[in-house]
Amino acid sequence: MKQQQNTYSRYGMLGHFLNGCKRFFIYTIIVSFLVTVFEMLIPQVIRQTVDSVLSDEKMNAPAFVVRLFEDMGGAAYFREHLHIIAIIVMAMALMLAVLIYLRGLTASVSAERLQQNIREDLFAHIERLPFSWHQENKTGDIIQRCTSDAERVRTFISDQMISILRIMIMVVMSLSFMASMNLKLTLIAMIAVPVVVGYSLRFHSSIGKSFEKCDENEGILSTIAQENLTGVRVVRAFGREEFERERFEKQNVYYTGLWVDLMKLLSLFWSVSDFIGGIQILLILVMGSVFCVNGELTAGEFIAFLSYNGMLIWPVRQLGRVISEMSKAGVSIDRIRYIMNSAPEEDKADAVPTEETEKALRGDIVFDHVSFAYEKDQEVLSDISFTIPAGSTLGILGSTGSGKSTLMLLLNRLYDVPEGSGKITIGGVDIADMKAQDLRNNIGMVLQEPFLFSRTVGENIAIRNREMPLEEIRDAARIACVDRTITDFKNGYDTIVGERGVTLSGGQKQRTAIARMLTQKAPVMVFDDSLSAVDAETDAMIRAQLKESLGSSTVILISHRVTTLMQADKIIVLDKGRIVEEGTPKELQTAGGLYQKIYDIQLSFSEEEAS
Numbered sequence: 001m002k003q004q005q006n007t008y009s010r011y012g013m014l015g016h017f018l019n020g021c022k023r024f025f026i027y028t029i030i031v032s033f034l035v036t037v038f039e040m041l042i043p044q045v046i047r048q049t050v051d052s053v054l055s056d057e058k059m060n061a062p063a064f065v066v067r068l069f070e071d072m073g074g075a076a077y078f079r080e081h082l083h084i085i086a087i088i089v090m091a092m093a094l095m096l097a098v099l100i101y102l103r104g105l106t107a108s109v110s111a112e113r114l115q116q117n118i119r120e121d122l123f124a125h126i127e128r129l130p131f132s133w134h135q136e137n138k139t140g141d142i143i144q145r146c147t148s149d150a151e152r153v154r155t156f157i158s159d160q161m162i163s164i165l166r167i168m169i170m171v172v173m174s175l176s177f178m179a180s181m182n183l184k185l186t187l188i189a190m191i192a193v194p195v196v197v198g199y200s201l202r203f204h205s206s207i208g209k210s211f212e213k214c215d216e217n218e219g220i221l222s223t224i225a226q227e228n229l230t231g232v233r234v235v236r237a238f239g240r241e242e243f244e245r246e247r248f249e250k251q252n253v254y255y256t257g258l259w260v261d262l263m264k265l266l267s268l269f270w271s272v273s274d275f276i277g278g279i280q281i282l283l284i285l286v287m288g289s290v291f292c293v294n295g296e297l298t299a300g301e302f303i304a305f306l307s308y309n310g311m312l313i314w315p316v317r318q319l320g321r322v323i324s325e326m327s328k329a330g331v332s333i334d335r336i337r338y339i340m341n342s343a344p345e346e347d348k349a350d351a352v353p354t355e356e357t358e359k360a361l362r363g364d365i366v367f368d369h370v371s372f373a374y375e376k377d378q379e380v381l382s383d384i385s386f387t388i389p390a391g392s393t394l395g396i397l398g399s400t401g402s403g404k405s406t407l408m409l410l411l412n413r414l415y416d417v418p419e420g421s422g423k424i425t426i427g428g429v430d431i432a433d434m435k436a437q438d439l440r441n442n443i444g445m446v447l448q449e450p451f452l453f454s455r456t457v458g459e460n461i462a463i464r465n466r467e468m469p470l471e472e473i474r475d476a477a478r479i480a481c482v483d484r485t486i487t488d489f490k491n492g493y494d495t496i497v498g499e500r501g502v503t504l505s506g507g508q509k510q511r512t513a514i515a516r517m518l519t520q521k522a523p524v525m526v527f528d529d530s531l532s533a534v535d536a537e538t539d540a541m542i543r544a545q546l547k548e549s550l551g552s553s554t555v556i557l558i559s560h561r562v563t564t565l566m567q568a569d570k571i572i573v574l575d576k577g578r579i580v581e582e583g584t585p586k587e588l589q590t591a592g593g594l595y596q597k598i599y600d601i602q603l604s605f606s607e608e609e610a611s
C-alpha cells in the first residue's frame with residue numbers, strides 16, 4: 001500500500017495547527033502592544049505636569065508635543081486649568097481599560113480557535129490511521145495525547161509564547177523610556193533583570209520534578225477511585241469497603257502532603273524574588289534621589305522612572321517561570337507529533353477502478369500461499385492456500401488462536417499481506433490493488449465481538465445508510481431473528497443501546513450485528529463465530545433463513561460448532577496457522593482427522609442434551 005506520510009518538525013506541526021487562526025494571534029499581539037504603549041504614556045503626562053506645569057523646567061518632549069503645549073497657552077494656562085490634565089489622564093486610563101478588555105477577548109478567541117483546530121486535526125488524522133496502528137497503540141494513551149498533551153500544546157502557543165512576547169515588549173519599551181530620561185539610572189535598574197530571570201529560571205526548572213510527582217500521584221488517586229466505582233460489586237461482595245477506604249485515605253494524605261511541600265517551596269520563591277525586587281527599588285530610590293539632588297534628574301522624571309521600573313521588574317519575574325514551563329512542552333509536542341506523523345491508510349495511485357472491483361468481488365476468492373505474522377518471527381498463518389468458488393459457502397473450523405479471525409482481517413485488508421508472503425485475489429484481482437473502501441464495501445463482516453454504538457438499535461443496523469427505510473431494517477432484523485426482540489422493547493427500533501440505554505445480551509448483540517451486515521447486501525459475507533452466543537436452536541433458525549436470503553453471495557462461516565458448518569459446501573480445518581484438513585462435511589466426518597474428533601464429541605454432547 002502506498003503511504004503518504006507527514007514529517008512535521010516541531011514548529012512545522014505548530015504552524016499547521018495555527019492554520020486559520022493566525023490572524024487572531026496577530027490581533028492579540030497588536031492589542032498587547034497598544035496596551036503597553038498606553039501604560040507607558042501615562043507616566044509621561046505626569047512627568048511633564050510635575051516638571052513643566054508645576055515647576056518651570058523647559059519642556060523636554062518631542063517637538064509636536066511642545067508646540068501643542070505652547071499653542072494652548074503653555075505652563076501659565078495649564079496651571080490655571082489643572083482639571084484638563086486630570087481629564088487627559090482619565091481618558092487615557094479609560095482607553096487603556098478598553099484595550100485591556102480587547103486583549104482578553106482576542107487572547108481567548110485565539111486560544112479557543114487553536115484548541116478547536118488541534119482537536120479537529122488530531123481526530124481527522126486518527127480516523128485515517130490504519131487498523132494495525134490502532135491495535136498497536138493503547139486507547140488510554142491515545143486519549144491522553146489528545147487531551148492533556150493537546151492542552152499543553154495549546155497553552156504553549158496561546159499562553160506561553162504570547163506571554164514571552166508581551167514581557168519582551170514591556171521590558172524593551174520601559175527600558176527605552178527609562179533610557180531616554182537617564183541612562184545611568186537605567187543601567188542600575190537593569191542589573192536586577194538577569195538576577196531575577198536567572199533565579200526564577202533555576203527555581204522553576206528544579207521544581208518541575210515535584211510537579212511531575214504531584215501529577216503522578218493524582219493519577220494513582222483517581223485510579224483507586226475509578227476502580228472502586230467500576231468494581232463496586234466486588235468491593236461490597238467481599239466486604240472490602242474498610243480496606244479500600246484506608247487505601248484511598250493513605251494515598252490522599254500522601255498526595256496532599258506533596259502539594260503542601262510544593263506550596264512551601266513556591267512561597268519561598270515568591271518572597272525571595274519579592275525581596276530581590278525590593279532591593280532593586282530601594283537602589284533606584286537612593287540613586288535617583290542622589291541624581292535629583294545633583295541636578296541630573298528632575299522630580300518629574302524621577303516619578304516617571306519609578307513607574308517604569310515597576311513595569312519592568314514584575315513581568316521579569318514571570319519570564320523565568322514561563323521559559324521553564326515552555327521547555328516542558330517539547331515532550332507533549334513530540335507525543336502529538338507521533339500521531340500526526342503516523343502514516344494514514346492510503347490507496348495505490350493506480351488502484352483498480354471501483355466498478356471493476358465490484359465486478360471482481362462476484363468471482364472466486366483465492367488465498368495463494370499466504371503467510372502472516374503480527375510480530376516478527378511469530379508466524380500466525382503459514383502457507384495458506386484455498387479457493388472459494390463464487391456463490392459457494394466455505395466453513396472454517398479451528399480452535400481458539402488457530403488464526404481464523406486473522407484470515408478474515410487479511411481478506412478485509414485491515415492488515416496487509418506483506419510483500420513476498422503470498423497474495424489474496426478475488427475474481428482474479430489482487431486485493432492489494434483495490435481501493436480499501438471498495439473492498440470493504442463489498443465484503444460484509446460480522447465480527448466475533450460486535451461493537452454497537454450508543455445510538456438507537458435502528459441506527460446501529462442502518463449504519464451504512466441513515467436514510468434506510470424502516471421496512472428494510474426490519475427485513476434484515478427478521479432474517480437475523482432479532483426483530484421480535486427489538487419490537488418487544490418499549491421504544492422498539494428507537495431504543496438506545498449501551499450505557500445510557502438498554503444493555504443487550506451477547507446473543508442479542510450478535511444478531512443485531514448480523515442484521516446490520518445483511519443490510520449491506522454484499523456479494524461476500526463473513527460470519528466470524530458470530531453465532532457463538534446464540535443458542536443452538538436459534539442458530540439453526542438463523543442459518544435456515546440466511547440460506548434463503550443469501551442468494552448468490554459467497555459465504556465464509558467460521559465456527560467452533562460443527563453443526564453450524566454442516567451445510568457448507570467445503571470445510572477447511574485450521575490448526576496453529578496451518579490447514580490440516582479440507583473437504584466436504586461428509587468426507588471429513590469419516591476421515592479420522594480433527595474434524596471427526598470434534599464432530600464426535602459435539603454430537604455426543606447434543607445427544608445427551610436431547611435425551
Ligand SMILES: Nc1ncnc2c1ncn2[C@@H]1O[C@H](COP(=O)(O)OP(=O)(O)O)[C@@H](O)[C@H]1O
Nearest residue numbers: 135374375380399400401402403404405406407
Ligand atoms: N493484534 C495482534 N497482535 C499480535 N498477535 C495477535 C494479534 N491478534 C491475534 N494475535 C495472535 O494471533 C493468533 C491467531 O489469532 P486469531 O486469528 O484471532 O485466532 P482465532 O480467530 O482462530 O481464535 C493468536 O495466537 C493470537 O494470540
Ligand SMILES: [Mg+2]
Nearest residue numbers: 404405448529
Ligand atoms: Mg477469532
